[in-house]
Amino acid sequence: MKPPDPLPEGDLLDRALVAKDANPATARKPSTPAPDVPPSLYEEHTTVHPKRIDGRFRRFKWLVMLVTLAIYYGTPWIRWDRGPYAPDQAVLIDLANRRFYMFDIEIWPHEFYFVAGLLIMAGIGLFLVTSAVGRAWCGYACPQTVWTDLFQHVDRFVDGDRNARMRLDKAPWGAGKAARRFWKWTIYLVISFWTGGAWIMYFADAPTLTREFWAGDAAFVAYATVAVLTATTFWLGGFMREQVCVYMCPWPRIQTAMLDEKSLIVTYKHWRGEPRGSLKKSQKNPDTFGDCVDCNQCVAVCPTGIDIREGAQIGCITCALCIDACDKVMKEVGRPRGLIDYATLEDCEREAAGHAPRPVIKTLMHPRTLIYFGVWSAIGVALLFALGSRERTGITVQPDRNPPYMLLSDGSVRNSYTVKLRNMQSRPREMELSIVGLPGATMWTDDMNRDSAARAIVREVAADVALPLRVYVMAPRGSEEQDFSFKVTALDAEGETDSTETAFNAPEAP
Numbered sequence: 001m002k003p004p005d006p007l008p009e010g011d012l013l014d015r016a017l018v019a020k021d022a023n024p025a026t027a028r029k030p031s032t033p034a035p036d037v038p039p040s041l042y043e044e045h046t047t048v049h050p051k052r053i054d055g056r057f058r059r060f061k062w063l064v065m066l067v068t069l070a071i072y073y074g075t076p077w078i079r080w081d082r083g084p085y086a087p088d089q090a091v092l093i094d095l096a097n098r099r100f101y102m103f104d105i106e107i108w109p110h111e112f113y114f115v116a117g118l119l120i121m122a123g124i125g126l127f128l129v130t131s132a133v134g135r136a137w138c139g140y141a142c143p144q145t146v147w148t149d150l151f152q153h154v155d156r157f158v159d160g161d162r163n164a165r166m167r168l169d170k171a172p173w174g175a176g177k178a179a180r181r182f183w184k185w186t187i188y189l190v191i192s193f194w195t196g197g198a199w200i201m202y203f204a205d206a207p208t209l210t211r212e213f214w215a216g217d218a219a220f221v222a223y224a225t226v227a228v229l230t231a232t233t234f235w236l237g238g239f240m241r242e243q244v245c246v247y248m249c250p251w252p253r254i255q256t257a258m259l260d261e262k263s264l265i266v267t268y269k270h271w272r273g274e275p276r277g278s279l280k281k282s283q284k285n286p287d288t289f290g291d292c293v294d295c296n297q298c299v300a301v302c303p304t305g306i307d308i309r310e311g312a313q314i315g316c317i318t319c320a321l322c323i324d325a326c327d328k329v330m331k332e333v334g335r336p337r338g339l340i341d342y343a344t345l346e347d348c349e350r351e352a353a354g355h356a357p358r359p360v361i362k363t364l365m366h367p368r369t370l371i372y373f374g375v376w377s378a379i380g381v382a383l384l385f386a387l388g389s390r391e392r393t394g395i396t397v398q399p400d401r402n403p404p405y406m407l408l409s410d411g412s413v414r415n416s417y418t419v420k421l422r423n424m425q426s427r428p429r430e431m432e433l434s435i436v437g438l439p440g441a442t443m444w445t446d447d448m449n450r451d452s453a454a455r456a457i458v459r460e461v462a463a464d465v466a467l468p469l470r471v472y473v474m475a476p477r478g479s480e481e482q483d484f485s486f487k488v489t490a491l492d493a494e495g496e497t498d499s500t501e502t503a504f505n506a507p508e509a510p
């Protein structure tokens, strides 16, 4: 075999950053435009027909696809007993009652910071994954990838593998082709409808909504949402496919900025593979050619239709199917696997220079990844701590601004407040509302007589609600403007309390 060409310094990194695209649909056509005629910005779409392949990454992709689809379609049907006063759906976004349920966790609107925290964790999690293993999210778990993969399996099921599909595409329209298209698009439509239908189940009790939906009794927004999601799934998964990744999604652009020479990416080891030549040629001239037998299998299996031998590029979603394809070819021709492999650009340079690659664990443990992991874990721990220590009793107080106070005929001063007692448990509870501070003051509410005014009143608060009360606080003649607190105490075994400070307004002393 010919020794590898020496690499100019930085060449590998340049290859990663310069997006060369071998997909005929997206490749820039060589052109020499006249000086004042701009090249066309339009590139005609060419359908990608990925070939069936088996291998360890393909099997991992199957696993991820089955798990993610099972989670998406199945989660709304999981029941979770929260007692008689709360819904029994394990994951539910109850917009009407402004609650988010997730198994034992119930998020109230004032606790939205938990959702914000989870979204921040998801964002940092994506950075973490990208820093450690490149575009693994795009290659395995992104919904666009998962549904495109599913639709490509439908293509194979109905039309056959790559060559059969390419032949059918080129064939003129006739009864056979029309029947196949009809059958295939019907399956697309069923999957798309099921996908849209599953989405709305997260927003209402799934069995009830299903019955209402088919009886025509569901809300208009449910039908509209299913229609929109059916159409977008059908179009994006069935027809747009890799074009979403290459042209529409911003994430590949962000990721190229986040990748560096320490990130794991799918790489063709050109120092080992080049110059490429067919098996016949390389057998005739054993020292002339590299390991690549130019069989094009890596291109044939690629779901975005690119040639990884052109270097790292924006169209590569790092699904690693080309690794499976090339490993299979290498096994058949009796050469070592890994001509295409997950590798960092730094390791590629080491390998090209004849050194052994670093162990994978060392590759994953670089400082940026560890920093992302540290931040991600810290937010996770803080959220868990906040979840574990939060009280299920709360109070909010809104004083009346106008008028700030009223002078009563006996000289006493009255202020009015809107108080909300929050019972965040899924059972009714008796709660005591009391005044802390403001000597001599008593209070009463709209539903009681002023004569029974007291420093503490008790109300039964239904399960999982915030009970609004109109509260009047009266302080004796001569009381001055001052701060005091309302305190709520749950009258049960746990005896949780919460309090909030507010102002008592009074006329200035003469």
Ligand code: SF4
Pocket: 266, 298, 301, 302, 303, 304, 305, 306, 307, 308, 315, 316, 317, 318, 319, 320, 321, 322, 323
């Ligand atoms: S080049 Fe390889 S890793 Fe990249 S998208 Fe194509 S098959 Fe997947």
Ligand code: SF4
Pocket: 268, 273, 291, 292, 293, 294, 295, 296, 297, 298, 299, 309, 325, 326, 329, 339, 340
């Ligand atoms: S599958 Fe491997 S041997 Fe075949 S063309 Fe691709 S890199 Fe070369």
